[in-house]
Amino acid sequence: MNAKRIQSNEFLLAVEGLTVSFDGFKAVDDLSFYLDPNEIRVIIGPNGAGKTTVLDLICGKTRASGGSIRFKGRELTKMREHQIVHAGVGRKFQNPSVFEDLSVFENLEVSYPRGHTVMGALAFKRDSAVEEAIEEVAETIFLSEMLNEPAASLSHGQKQWLEIGMLLIQKPELLMLDEPVAGMSVAERKKTAELLKVITTRHTVLVIEHDMQFVENIADRVTVMHQGKVISEGSIEHVKADPKVVEVYLGH
Numbered sequence: 001m002n003a004k005r006i007q008s009n010e011f012l013l014a015v016e017g018l019t020v021s022f023d024g025f026k027a028v029d030d031l032s033f034y035l036d037p038n039e040i041r042v043i044i045g046p047n048g049a050g051k052t053t054v055l056d057l058i059c060g061k062t063r064a065s066g067g068s069i070r071f072k073g074r075e076l077t078k079m080r081e082h083q084i085v086h087a088g089v090g091r092k093f094q095n096p097s098v099f100e101d102l103s104v105f106e107n108l109e110v111s112y113p114r115g116h117t118v119m120g121a122l123a124f125k126r127d128s129a130v131e132e133a134i135e136e137v138a139e140t141i142f143l144s145e146m147l148n149e150p151a152a153s154l155s156h157g158q159k160q161w162l163e164i165g166m167l168l169i170q171k172p173e174l175l176m177l178d179e180p181v182a183g184m185s186v187a188e189r190k191k192t193a194e195l196l197k198v199i200t201t202r203h204t205v206l207v208i209e210h211d212m213q214f215v216e217n218i219a220d221r222v223t224v225m226h227q228g229k230v231i232s233e234g235s236i237e238h239v240k241a242d243p244k245v246v247e248v249y250l251g252h
């Protein structure tokens with residue numbers, strides 16, 4: 001028990017024995033995995049494997065029935081969603097939810113960690129530190145030239161990048177992304193892979209993705225889920241060669 005606790009503190013995120021049941025159905029079943037700082041981990045697996053539910057549990061949207069989620073040694077399963085954000089965990093959902101009527105600059109500005117409402121955040125006087133942070137993030141997400149454009153005018157891929165930027169400006173240590181390249185062009189997918197590699201120089205990234213080409217481009221390690229459990233884990237080469245993974249996922 002003691003040894004486990006000490007070990008868990010060395011990981012950025014330690015998920016142990018995580019379980020959640022919906023009406024008796026275990027969507028996540030005694031799941032354990034560990035994230036090192038600055039790695040890109042990709043969770044893959046067939047539809048209904050429980051991947052999105054794992055992200056819901058980590059960000060506090062869904063309550064665990066059992067097990068633990070320790071982030072930098074702090075237990076997340078008892079915390080509320082806003083406390084988990086405050087602790088340094090950011091989550092992007094599959095569909096972009098940017099403010100269409102605001103400019104790219106304003107979208108990043110309202111996401112800057114101060115103020116609690118859009119109007120309240122905009123009422124703050126802009127200072128050079130905020131502008132600098134916005135410009136730095138805009139460059140990272142390939143939108144420096146679009147700062148004054150309304151978000152509504154961006155392509156689907158650019159909206160996805162803006163939403164990643166809206167997370168980055170809050171400086172979360174762990175970023176969780178659910179199918180970030182869904183609906184993107186080939187060129188946008190390549191740029192998103194570059195973006196994630198830059199991001200992991202400062203952050204840890206946990207991604208759910210079905211696009212295996214993209215997974216091969218970005219993953220340090222891959223965790224394969226099936227029926228709420230981890231069935232394989234390791235390098236992309238390792239999991240691709242694992243007969244269990246081929247049987248339930250890659251062979252289809």
Ligand SMILES: Nc1ncnc2c1ncn2[C@@H]1O[C@H](COP(=O)(O)OP(=O)(O)OP(=O)(O)O)[C@@H](O)[C@H]1O
Nearest residue numbers: 022023026027045046047048049050051052053054
């Ligand atoms: N709130 C909920 N109430 C009841 N059942 C749920 C709930 N959330 C998820 N489930 C069920 O849990 C299972 C796992 O769903 P989840 O969305 O986590 O899978 P997934 O691996 O992300 O699948 P996909 O690749 O299709 O997104 C599914 O059978 C789903 O119907």
